[in-house]
Amino acid sequence: MTPEALLQDKACEIPASDDGLAETFDAWTRDTVRRTEHALAALLPTSDTLPARLHEALRYAALGGGKRIRPLLCQAAGALAEASPDALDATSAAIEMIHAYSLVHDDLPAMDDDDLRRGKPTVHVAYDEATAILVGDALQAQAFFTLSELPLPAERRIALVRELAEAAGSRQLVGGQAIDLQSAGRSLSQPALEQMHRMKTGALIRAAVRMGALCGAADSPANAGVYRALDDYSSAIGLAFQVVDDILDAIADTATLGKTAGKDAYDDKPTCVSMLGLEASRALAAELRERAHAALAPFGPRARRLGQLADVVIHRAH
Numbered sequence: 001m002t003p004e005a006l007l008q009d010k011a012c013e014i015p016a017s018d019d020g021l022a023e024t025f026d027a028w029t030r031d032t033v034r035r036t037e038h039a040l041a042a043l044l045p046t047s048d049t050l051p052a053r054l055h056e057a058l059r060y061a062a063l064g065g066g067k068r069i070r071p072l073l074c075q076a077a078g079a080l081a082e083a084s085p086d087a088l089d090a091t092s093a094a095i096e097m098i099h100a101y102s103l104v105h106d107d108l109p110a111m112d113d114d115d116l117r118r119g120k121p122t123v124h125v126a127y128d129e130a131t132a133i134l135v136g137d138a139l140q141a142q143a144f145f146t147l148s149e150l151p152l153p154a155e156r157r158i159a160l161v162r163e164l165a166e167a168a169g170s171r172q173l174v175g176g177q178a179i180d181l182q183s184a185g186r187s188l189s190q191p192a193l194e195q196m197h198r199m200k201t202g203a204l205i206r207a208a209v210r211m212g213a214l215c216g217a218a219d220s221p222a223n224a225g226v227y228r229a230l231d232d233y234s235s236a237i238g239l240a241f242q243v244v245d246d247i248l249d250a251i252a253d254t255a256t257l258g259k260t261a262g263k264d265a266y267d268d269k270p271t272c273v274s275m276l277g278l279e280a281s282r283a284l285a286a287e288l289r290e291r292a293h294a295a296l297a298p299f300g301p302r303a304r305r306l307g308q309l310a311d312v313v314i315h316r317a318h
């Protein structure tokens with residue numbers, strides 16, 4: 001059964017209460033980031049596990065940094081679908097492992113060749129290139145191992161594995177990266193650029209939302225539209241995330257970003273800003289924000305966290 005069929009067959013029961021939303025957004029964010037960190041720290045091999053240097057580098061790559069946007073999205077979508085906190089924590093950690101691996105590999109000399117990530121030296125600089133490749137490989141395997149062990153029925157675990165494998169594979173994340181590498185020094189049409197962004201950046205963001213919903217108890221046919229609405233929402237913010245990333249790369253400084261600013265222009269990569277200009281890129285981000293909020297409208301205040309996260313994605317400074 002596909003994830004869609006699974007959720008449409010047993011659509012998510014949305015809680016009728018407003019429980020949990022009284023907490024401020026900042027407090028919720030802090031708590032969710034802390035729980036993600038805790039789950040990652042527990043799920044990754046300890047740094048004295050043989051081979052110790054590899055595991056130290058693996059923890060260096062995954063712990064203690066990043067905005068944790070994907071875990072926040074997964075948790076907010078999961079709360080809407082009444083998912084268990086334990087399943088959501090481990091699922092969020094698995095998604096973040098894939099994300100961390102993609103950053104480590106993206107920073108390699110053979111790809112973007114960057115020496116700064118999350119405000120610290122990239123893994124191949126702090127360790128060495130071979131270690132960075134192996135760290136990415138190991139994080140990817142650990143992500144799927146983590147999903148296989150979730151405290152959920154087997155059918156749902158398979159749906160989650162499938163969802164993440166699709167998002168991380170050659171038709172999405174890896175394919176988007178391949179197109180990105182091929183496109184340096186070339187111009188792309190706007191639809192081709194959008195397609196690349198949806199694959200490279202949007203796919204994992206969309207998967208984070210869908211996987212949060214998939215973790216939830218999905219028992220009421222009355223809520224068959226939930227998954228589709230969340231999909232519209234996540235498609236809009238997935239693309240918006242990259243549009244804003246392009247804007248920030250063009251206007252922010254390295255200290256604020258925690259990674260090298262102006263890299264896209266330096267590498268002669270087509271971006272929203274290079275193709276549409278700054279103002280049109282900002283207008284596109286605002287339009288995508290509206291689209292995300294419109295998709296959430298049927299949920300009312302219960303989707304407030306997802307609405308707030310859409311605003312964070314659009315208005316973030318790094």
Ligand code: GRG
Nearest residue numbers: 066067068069102103105106173174177201245
């Ligand atoms: C190597 C298979 C493979 C894929 C690499 C992630 C990626 C694809 C490239 C990174 C280059 C980049 C700047 C992409 C744009 C959007 C993006 C994914 C930014 C990084 O994500 P954030 O901002 O990072 O969520 P933090 O550090 O906050 O987790």
